Every structure is written in structure tokens, then in C-alpha cells.
Amino acid sequence: MAETVFSATERALENQRIGPLQIRVAAICTLVQMCDGYDVNSIGVSVPSLTHAWNLPGPAFTQAFLWSSIGIMIGALSAGPIGDRLGRKPLLLASLTIFGLASLGSAFVGSLGMMTIMRFFTGLGIGGAFPGAATLTGDYAPHRRRALMIMVSFTGAPIGGFLCGQLAAVLLPTFGWPSIFVIGGIFPLALVVVMALWLPESPRFLAAKGNLSPHQAALLRRLDITPGRTAAAGLDLAQGNPVKMLFGKGYGLQTVLLWVIFFCSLMNLFLFVYWLPEVLHLTGMTPPEAARATSYRELGAIAAVLYLGVLIDRFGPERALAANYAAGILFIAAIALFAMPYLLLAVVIFFSGLTIIGSQTGANAACGKLYPARMRTSGLGWALGIGRLGGIAAPVLGGYLLSTGLPPRQIFLSACLFAMIAAVATGLLALRGVHAQPLADHSAA
Numbered sequence: 001m002a003e004t005v006f007s008a009t010e011r012a013l014e015n016q017r018i019g020p021l022q023i024r025v026a027a028i029c030t031l032v033q034m035c036d037g038y039d040v041n042s043i044g045v046s047v048p049s050l051t052h053a054w055n056l057p058g059p060a061f062t063q064a065f066l067w068s069s070i071g072i073m074i075g076a077l078s079a080g081p082i083g084d085r086l087g088r089k090p091l092l093l094a095s096l097t098i099f100g101l102a103s104l105g106s107a108f109v110g111s112l113g114m115m116t117i118m119r120f121f122t123g124l125g126i127g128g129a130f131p132g133a134a135t136l137t138g139d140y141a142p143h144r145r146r147a148l149m150i151m152v153s154f155t156g157a158p159i160g161g162f163l164c165g166q167l168a169a170v171l172l173p174t175f176g177w178p179s180i181f182v183i184g185g186i187f188p189l190a191l192v193v194v195m196a197l198w199l200p201e202s203p204r205f206l207a208a209k210g211n212l213s214p215h216q217a218a219l220l221r222r223l224d225i226t227p228g229r230t231a232a233a234g235l236d237l238a239q240g241n242p243v244k245m246l247f248g249k250g251y252g253l254q255t256v257l258l259w260v261i262f263f264c265s266l267m268n269l270f271l272f273v274y275w276l277p278e279v280l281h282l283t284g285m286t287p288p289e290a291a292r293a294t295s296y297r298e299l300g301a302i303a304a305v306l307y308l309g310v311l312i313d314r315f316g317p318e319r320a321l322a323a324n325y326a327a328g329i330l331f332i333a334a335i336a337l338f339a340m341p342y343l344l345l346a347v348v349i350f351f352s353g354l355t356i357i358g359s360q361t362g363a364n365a366a367c368g369k370l371y372p373a374r375m376r377t378s379g380l381g382w383a384l385g386i387g388r389l390g391g392i393a394a395p396v397l398g399g400y401l402l403s404t405g406l407p408p409r410q411i412f413l414s415a416c417l418f419a420m421i422a423a424v425a426t427g428l429l430a431l432r433g434v435h436a437q438p439l440a441d442h443s444a445a
Contacts, residue, residue, distance in 0.1 A: 009207050012224045014143045021222055025140040026153050028199050029133035032092060033156025035188040036126045039103050041161040042184045043068060043119055044274050045168040046177040048287035058278045059403045065274045065395030068119035073388030075127020080381030088136040089201045091128055096188045099125025104185025107178035131381040138368045138376055139202040151309035151365035158301030158357055165295025169288040204373055245375045246382060254432040258367055260425040262387025264418040265360045270394035271415055272356060279408040296346045297353030304358025309365055317366035318430040324362060325423035328355030329416045336412040
């Protein structure tokens with residue numbers, strides 16, 4: 001049963017116009033996602049070079065992939081309660097500082113053990129930044145365009161991954177693998193300064209504060225919200241345990257289905273992110289060639305934004321997103337089963353990114369749209385956190401299948417099953433009990 005909107009503040013936020021303020025928030029959050037996408041891909045494109053530098057087989061790096069995913073899971077699970085109770089901006093500042101320093105540290109390690117430790121802390125920061133950036137974008141987006149704006153901000157992740165692959169192809173022959181991590185550390189640390197100066201806090205948290213600065217009060221007025229006690233009435237903020245809310249008032253089925261979707265989706269995403277460069281290397285490409293070919297996957301993910309966010313806003317995720325997951329089965333199977341010339345392989349990799357990473361980006365946007373503001377960070381954070389169990393399993397599965405002597409490309413056949421499960425679970429979202437609505441304001445009663 002949907003809750004009716006009575007709060008004037010909530011009405012203003014849910015119907016806000018998209019202007020310079022909203023675009024600035026979305027742009028900064030997109031840069032955050034770029035950092036995330038770059039750093040997630042940095043270890044994958046570095047492994048073909050590291051196998052030669054440290055004289056280790058590819059499957060040995062399973063532990064670095066594994067602990068990176070564990071760090072992301074812990075960060076994502078922690079981000080929800082922190083962001084929903086303490087604010088989005090402190091969460092983002094802390095997360096970017098952690099993973100910027102850890103990425104920079106990765107450039108100076110000399111052993112697999114130390115690399116694993118650095119990747120854990122990098123993952124911890126990435127896990128916190130991802131849901132924090134998405135939910136802050138959602139806070140500054142009108143309901144009618146929320147999925148589209150969140151998805152646009154998430155294009156930062158594949159853009160970062162694409163730049164990582166392209167830069168690796170240029171830098172690896174001359175400067176070696178450490179240069180990949182140096183860039184991955186400097187940019188987020190510089191972005192921390194930008195966020196501290198120009199990124200506003202969530203308008204709901206500002207409206208709930210009793211002593212606003214003149215700048216904060218002016219920001220609320222730009223959103224047609226009059227600062228003061230009346231602005232705080234009926235705000236859609238977490239009043240109890242945000243995680244417990246995910247299973248209350250009809251959200252239980254939606255939460256379980258989203259967790260299944262994110263688990264399968266992130267299993268496939270990380271199987272390709274971690275192992276595609278090494279598989280291409282094992283099938284004859286040099287490390288720079290493998291890095292460049294892998295980057296076309298990220299271009300496909302960027303292209304998904306051109307249509308998927310609009311379709312989710314118009315038709316709902318149960319139709320638009322489910323079809324995108326199902327289409328991915330074809331391109332995954334093509335990579336796994338057929339040897340192709342470079343140009344054709346690049347095209348198929350592009351479409352695999354459109355349907356694998358593009359679908360995950362769409363799932364992030366759908367999650368931000370399906371949950372109301374009071375549990376939005378927790379909803380997305382926990383979906384990403386549970387999904388990271390798939391991200392944890394992916395490097396282990398890929399490493400195991402490679403170690404058994406299976407032809408390298410065929411390790412991706414398992415991804416067809418997970419894409420099918422994600423498509424079915426997304427379709428079942430049509431059965432969810434409620435649609436996200438802000439809390440009703442009962443103060444007038």
C-alpha cells in the first residue's frame with residue numbers, strides 16, 4: 001500500500017527542476033564513479049604484466065581479486081547505515097580518501113601479499129563511494145527522472161574503466177604496471193578537495209538541521225524549501241534501523257529479488273573485469289593489446305545509458321532491465337565458444353559490456369528508484385554488499401576453472417547461467433508489494 005505525500009519539503013524535492021545545482025551534483029558524483037571504475041579495472045589490466053614481473057601464474061592473483069571484492073562488500077554494507085544516518089557527503093569524503101591512498105600504495109608494493117592488502121583497502125573505499133554517490137545523485141533528482149540521472153552518474157564507472165584500459169595500453173610498455181596505480185590514487189585524492197568545496201550535503205539532511213549556515217540556507221531556498229522547523233516536518237529520513245526497514249511494509253520481496261539480481265550480475269561483471277585481460281593474454285594477445293581490447297567492454301556499458309535509464313523510468317525494470325540481462329547471454333556465449341578475429345571480437349566485447357556492465361548500471365539506477373529516500377543508501381548499499389558475494393566468488397571461480405586446464409575462453413560459459421537467473425529475478429520485480437513513496441507528513445493530523 002503506497003504512502004501518500006503530504007510534506008511540502010518532500011513535494012519540493014520529488015518535483016525539483018533539473019538546473020545547475022542538480023547538474024553539478026550529478027557531475028561530481030559521476031567523477032566519483034569514474035575513480036571507482038578505474039580502480040576496479042586497474043588490478044585486472046595489471047595482472048598480465050605482473051605475472052612476468054613477479055614470475056607468478058595468473059591464477060595466483062585470485063587472492064588479490066578476492067580480497068578486493070571482500071573490501072568492496074564490507075564498504076558497501078557499512079555505507080548504507082552511515083550514509084542514511086550521518087549524511088552522504090561525510091561518507092563520500094572518507095571513502096575516496098581511503099581508496100585513493102590505498103591505490104597509490106599499490107604502486108609501491110613488491111609482493112603479492114602486500115598487493116592483496118592494498119587492494120582490500122582500495123575495495124573498502126570503493127564499496128563506500130559507490131552507493132554514496134548514487135544516492136546523493138538521487139536526492140538531487142526529481143522522481144520522474146531519478147533512474148535516468150542515477151544511471152547517467154554511473155556512466156562514470158565504465159568511462160573510468162575505459163580510460164584505465166586505454167591508458168594501460170599506452171603506459172605499460174614505457175612506465176610499467178606501477179603507473180596504472182599512481183594515476184588511480186592521485187585523481188581521487190584531488191577529487192576529495194573538489195567535493196569538500198563544491199559538493200553539497202543531501203537536502204533532506206540540511207532541512208533536518210537546526211543551525212544552517214547562510215550558504216546551506218540559500219541552497220534549500222534554491223530548491224523551493226523554506227529553512228526552519230516546518231522544513232523538517234515529514235522529511236523522508238531514517239528514523240529506525242535502515243536495514244530492518246528493507247524487509248518492512250511490503251519491501252521484503254523486492255529486497256530479496258534485488259539481492260539475487262545483484263549477486264548474479266556482479267558475479268558476471270567481476271568474472272569479466274578480473275579475468276578477461278588475462279584470458280585474452282593467454283589466447284595470444286600482448287598485455288597492452290589485452291588491456292585495449294578489454295576497454296571496449298566499458299564503451300558498451302556507456303552506450304547502455306543512451307536507452308536503458310529512459311526505458312526503466314518509462315516501463316519499469318521488470319521489463320526493460322530483464323530484457324537487457326537476457327540479451328547478454330548471446331554475447332557471453334559468443335566470447336566463450338568462438339575464436340574470432342580482433343575486430344569482430346572487439347565488437348562482441350562491446351556488446352557484452354552493453355549487456356553485462358550496462359545491466360548492472362541499470363540495476364543500480366532501478367534500486368535507487370525503487371526505494372524511498374529514508375532507506376535508499378541502505379537499499380543500494382546492501383544490494384551491492386550482498387552482490388559482492390558474487391564478486392568474491394567470481395575470481396575464485398575463474399581462477400579454479402583456469403587451473404583445471406579448461407580452454408581459457410570457456411571459463412565464461414558459467415556466466416550464461418547467472419545472466420539467465422538475473423533476467424528472471426528482474427522480471428519477478430513486477431510482483432513487488434509497494435512502490436517507493438516518501439513518508440506521509442502526519443504533523444497536521
